[in-house]
Amino acid sequence: MAGYAWILVLGCVFLCNLFKTLLPSVFSFLSKVLQKDGEDERKMRAEIQEMKKEHNSVSMMDEFARYARLERKINKMTDQLKTHVKSRSAQTAKMKWVVNIVFYILQAALMISMIWKYYADPVTVIPNKWIAPLEWMVAFPSGVAGGVGITCWLVVCNKVVSIGLNSVS
Numbered sequence: 001m002a003g004y005a006w007i008l009v010l011g012c013v014f015l016c017n018l019f020k021t022l023l024p025s026v027f028s029f030l031s032k033v034l035q036k037d038g039e040d041e042r043k044m045r046a047e048i049q050e051m052k053k054e055h056n057s058v059s060m061m062d063e064f065a066r067y068a069r070l071e072r073k074i075n076k077m078t079d080q081l082k083t084h085v086k087s088r089s090a091q092t093a094k095m096k097w098v099v100n101i102v103f104y105i106l107q108a109a110l111m112i113s114m115i116w117k118y119y120a121d122p123v124t125v126i127p128n129k130w131i132a133p134l135e136w137m138v139a140f141p142s143g144v145a146g147g148v149g150i151t152c153w154l155v156v157c158n159k160v161v162s163i164g165l166n167s168v169s
Contacts, residue, residue, distance in 0.1 A: 006123045006153065009114060013157040016107045017165050027099050031092055041088075044081045048074060115141070115150050122147025 019026075032038075055070040122142045131138045135145065142149045 005118055005121075009118075009123065009150065009153055010157050010161075012110060012114065013154065014161050016110065017158070017161045019103070020107075021165050021169055023100070023103060027096050030099065031095065041081065041084060044077060044084070048077050048081065051077065111154060114154070118150040121150075123150055123153040124148050 051070060051074045055067070055074060058067045058070060060067045119141050120143075122139065122144045125144065125147045128135060128146045131146070136143075138149065138152045139145065139147045140149045140151055
């Protein structure tokens with residue numbers, strides 16, 4: 001394996017983990033860009049508030065028909081708003097699920113391609129004494145004595161980077 005490959009692996013793992021921590025922000029941005037329903041909901045809420053003000057100003061004893069009509073309108077508009085919010089939240093959950101799945105598929109494809117490309121070469125070779133009881137596992141899949149295989153290097157880099165990013169954020 002070329003001398004730069006360990007940095008390449010570390011960089012890819014770092015970028016994947018960084019993007020994973022930024023995924024909620026990316027999703028929030030996509031949600032705002034793709035969904036314009038927030039304006040409709042604000043209008044509906046404002047209308048409901050206006051109707052409630054009018055409803056509170058009407059005397060139930062003196063103008064029962066108007067009072068009941070306003071109450072039905074408020075209930076109907078509130079039900080429409082609830083339906084609208086449920087549909088938007090279902091759409092948002094679906095979009096979030098798709099974005100997460102696409103990210104994890106791309107991350108897995110990147111890691112698998114790196115393992116495939118550097119399968120037989122160790123990332124680095126270290127003294128056997130350092131990894132004596134687990135030498136075969138650390139060297140997997142390269143099989144080079146004292147070598148650190150790409151799979152072990154990916155696991156270690158992933159853990160170290162995720163711990164580092166979690167402590168920062």
